[in-house]
Amino acid sequence: MTQEGAGPELKKPVVVLAFVSIGLVYSTMLVGVFLSSGPITENGIVCTEWPLCPNGFGPPEDRYLMEYVHRLIAAITAAVVYATAVIVPSRARLAKKVALIAAGLVSLQMLLGLLTVLTILEPLVVASHLSTGISLFAFGLLTFWWAGVWKMR
Template sequence: MSLRDRVTFPRFAAFTTGLTLTLVMLGVYTAATGSGLACSAQWPLCDNGLLPQTIPSFIEWFHRLVAMITGWFIVGTAIWSWRRPETGTRLTATLATLLLPLQISIGAVTVTLNGMLPTGYSPPTQGAHLVVALTIFSLLVWTALSARTNGDPPLPRVRRALLVAFGALVASILASRVFTPTPYGPAGQALFYGTSLLAVAALIAATRWLAASSVPRLRFATGTALGLLFVGSLLGRDLVFYTPTVRLVNAAVFLLAGALVAATAVLVSRARPDGRAGSVVSSD
């Protein structure tokens, strides 16, 4: 099998989604180390040239390089989607591409105008940068799911997705600032967002597959858990002063999301293809 045969659209879309997840983690690490302000408040140049001159500048420069590569992969995904006969992937892939200029502009403002502020990054700009990134990632997840042609029954796929979502959610809680024994440094923040995005992807998959299952109403539970996870992710970016009260709210958000995922998993495990609860008993 040639390389051209191996690189199918579903694999390309899935790779682009994974690359976007990596970019978000790298962006969080760059911001947490303060490296985003290391290029002398210049964009797209760095340290008055094309190449960085210090370690912090290299981190910011490398983040920009990965962002550029990821952007072209997202554009490529959208172009490829329009060359395919089915239309299910076109809308989400195109929307992700249309959001790229906005995300690039916010990133440029973050490391230039915001770098001139006494306190560095401003919460509104930082929050907008994260919200757009999460939106692009979610659109790419939906694109990758739409590109797959899987004839398996939806319930087994939902069970696997919920298992991944619950495991990733537990890992994100342990890496978050809610769990005080874990240092919430640059690496910890990157790990928190990496596991959170993995949980987001799994919940999007579960919600999509539940809609085509015998228990479609359960998708409202996974959708609610997805919304709670978004709120918890935003609280992890210092958008508000992290008081003990905010920590308590953050913990409650994560616990409620985990409870919804666990409860949905139990109900799905008991569901039968005809939509009724109970174990499936085979008859000879």
């Protein structure tokens, strides 16, 4: 067992979770950029409630669908990022640190998502939300790398 890797007993689950989190972060960012560009809605936001739209957990009306999808993917992403941070063993110090930073970033990202809705797409908040998403994506890649994916056979 090396200090850098997650070890053979946890390598595959950690790598899979890290890989899934990368895909989810990317998907969340794509839907978010689509939303803020406003191709469907004139101002880019139709659901001014947070965390749920007016229909709650029920099926969204058509006008809320993209925001509902964005928030649903974001919630799943947060759960996977947190799970990744939990499952990386402490003895894999570098991977653990990076995964914990990613968990902190996903928490910040949720707060920025709330502020994005409350400020109705204030440009500085939207830019911060996107920048944090990009950082989260980068830390997901680093977790994937340092969990030992490149040494796995």
